[in-house]
Amino acid sequence: MVDRVFVADAAWLGGDTLAGPTAVGMSGDTVGWVGPPAAAPPEVAQTRVDGILLPGLTDHHVHTALIDSAELLTNGITTLLDLGGVPDELWPLVERSRHDPRLPRIRAAGPFLTAPGGYPTRQAWAPPGIALEIDDPPSAAAAVESLLPYRPVTIKVALNSEAGPVIDDVTLRTVVRVAATNGLPVTAHTQGIGQTLRAYRAGVRILAHTPWTEALTDDLIDGLTRGTTMISTLDIHGWGAPTDGRDTALHNLRRFHAAGGRVRYGSDLGNGPLPLAVNAREIAALAEAGLTPIDVLHAITGAPLRPGAVGDLTAVPADPTTNILALSQAITVCKAGHPG
Template sequence: MKAATFFDGEGWRDGIIDLDGERMLLRDEPPASDLPFSDRPRLDGVIIGGFTDHHVHLQLVDHALLHRSTLGRVVDLGANPAVIATLSAALRGAKIASADPCGAKNASESTFSGAFLTPHGMTTPHETPRRTSHPVSVEFAGAFLTPVGGYPSDRHWAPAGSFREIADTATAERAVGEMADAGASCIKVASNSSAGPVFSDLLFRAIVEAAAARGLPVVAHVEGAGEARRTALLGAARLAHAPFTERLDDAELVAQAASVSWISTLAIHDADGETRSTAVDNVRRFHEAGGTVLYGTDMGNGPTPVDLNPAELAALRDGGIDGTDLLRALAPQNPLDPASLLLRLPATDADPTLARPLTSADLKA
């Protein structure tokens, strides 16, 4: 049993880390009649919950690698609902066999070209030190909801069943119900005017209302002039990508900061490209306006690591998000929850890529 400093989602606090068999438990106060924090041996470094990637596509990666990552939670934003529901249940177990992902393309084929029209191969895992296997919490949207002929219905990377083409309100309500019944925590709507038709205002609102009736927020993939503003006004709660088509004016950023959160996905753009520059600039000013930016990588879009992505962290820092703000964007799991992954960082100001899962050996040292 050792004293430890931990991140509670907003700031740093003191707690007690204890060993229950091989499982580590964190408490925010010492047991009754126990030594005070100041007199107890202290764990070197600090504790934080497992990180969250708010935008992944698990059918396009070797999802088994998540078990040895520093990600404790991921949000899948576009998959066959039956497949992702099964995968979500499996990943909550301690171990899963590494294999060709359910419904994914073979490694030799192109996979996720996404909105960015760049062919990519199957995600290639980065070499990492061997780590203890841990469960992963998977939330998901299920299938993309898109107009007939809309994005991503014409994309070769889209697994079978990963999108629903919506023609009218009745179809929309059925599709929302299908995703909700599969266990979705949100509804993903495509609004990509650069790649095909988009929903009318009336039909987009109908989807938002149907989702709200099931207690689900709408996450919108927006691309094309005016789509970020339009979908925010129509009730989208979150944008799946930081807007990159156009520079949003300051008044629009202030308005969105009050009602919409953004998932970053900055590193999917070419490092010296115009879309990245636009997205980073929008993120910087949105953050300054008080907007909520969440870490997300669009995992599966190109050769991204199935783990924390250093390139995405660097891009967020370019957008003015660092230190405690960066940790909040990573939305770590609550370390006081016994089901959460516990990570050890060297210090409160350390680079998150230096985090590693806490082990029982850390308490015995």
Template sequence: MEPATVALTQVTALVGDDLAPADGTVVIEGGRVAAVGAVPVPAGAREVPLPGCTVLPGLVDTHVHLGAPDGRGPLALLRALADHLRFQPGRRRAFLAHGVTTVCSLGDENAWVHDLRRRTADGVLAGPRVRIAGPLFTAPGGHPVATVGAAPGDDWVRVPGSPDQAREQVAALAGGEDPVDVVKVVQDRGDPARRTLEPIAPPVLAAITEEAHRHGVPVVAHWGTLPDLAELLEAGADHLQHLEPRGPLAGWPADLLEAMVERGVTLAPTLAVTEALLDAGTARTLRRRVLEFHEAGGTVLAGSDTGMPAVRPGAGLLREIELLAACGLGPAEALAAATTGPARTLGAGAPLAPGAPADLLVVRGDPRTDPGALRRIALVLRDGRPTTRRRPRRGETP
């Protein structure tokens, strides 16, 4: 059953690719945005006055792992198994409760995550829209085979032994009637001071990216060191995940930075997952590197790496946005990294405009100037249907 026509009135809407403010009304019909701005309330519409509130596109977390357990030990594994069988109900609710209406899951059991994507798309399961990579591509001695014990035959990894095998495996995922949204590769040499890892051989890496692009599917890459980055750029990867001290701690090599920007390669630094692991000086340096990439013209995206220890669904993305703002991007650019940036570069989410799905977040205050406004949620809509509505706390603007 389609939702009735709803008019969110007395709001400021952040409209289009540049999140331009438009005061007035947001009209929602049939699960989509029908009109925005100084427009009349349609006859028969249910009016929801929200004075002092801002309506913006639902947030996009560009890096989650929906199938990963939340902890270790027998009880954690039992809970993880139960949640896995039920398609992670707690995580789905938590994402929506924090205004996250789209997630990109980068490394899960292939059959399971395809099923989850179908069920959330059909509305059988409540939750954010799910974009998927399915299994991730790695080397026999690479992460996660050599780190967490993934077996080459597991459904959440692919370990091609040759370029031809790589093409076959990518075609099986990116072709057909139910293709993945992105292909993920792990190109990571590890840490020479602790444990080295095997990266994907360059001919195999090139075959993966070429085949993915032949099917119109972008390539997302986990990386660690500057040699990893150079090989990924040579192979034609589209989106980079993580920014670690093993990478450009001493500065971006000019040729690599120029290549990233010229080719439109995005960077999701996942600062929320490394925040607790790094000393203050190293964390500040990495934030400077994010700002340098941004100031050079690069596109920064917000990804939390939810599924890893201490990064909670939804809350992790809000923290990532705060950390991006602290890099020097400022609140407005950090907000774009979780809304219009993913929509433009990954096709994940959509700007607030007539015809777009009504996946919307309503907050008290203005998140363009105050990142804390994202924590003052008034309403979350998924396909025009309320999933979360909160009364203002004492002292908040109603």
């Protein structure tokens, strides 16, 4: 039973090319039907979109406590991944986002897991409760297990040896093992070669940032391409003004992508002057790192638009397969079957 239909002259449904005239029917909170407009269920009113239909967009690295999440939905981002927040504020927001049509879908890691006194506990921006401090396998296991009732989608570990102590290998491996036992991947904040290598060897499978303080070795890049996801966050280095860190991160991401690694769009919203939308500078940086427009579309969208997929849709005013910056100009959005 389709209850709403979006129609446009073109759509990107996943894959390598743009489809022609397309209708997407929503059925409750999922996609119920996709096909040519002439074949759409005739009894349902059609919403004509003067643009290109895409699956909903995802920002894989944000801090919702520091931003207005609702504005992101208006600007086309239907799903956010919060990679570090204070539990008392974060979990109720995550819960609210499941039902509130004004909010994007918010998925979260919860607080950082870190060594006593480790990053980010000493940072000026870090509120109390932002981290769970662990220093041995029992405290690591207890910390992961304490988060499970809140349904995190990953466990976030800070491995920033420049800003304080970091947990040892046996503690890190315990986090990874207990998370894996519960079906959760571990995401790590790493910056240079040493901590990235430790994370990789311990079984961490998501890097919250493209490492930016050192050029990764070819061997490490090669290892990371076999199952590790790298979240881009390239624009936090200078926010438009070139920095050495941006150059190094670009160099690392370019090699990782060229070797077949899995890249995901992430802005680190909440960290510095970033737009409450798809960040055109981040998109441009992904292109600079060698991602084609189709690669970028895969890095920023969830499941392809097809029956059974979550009912999220974003429309942009120009063909993103030739003008990828159009992603930052969303004109229509629909989350879980609700038009934004």
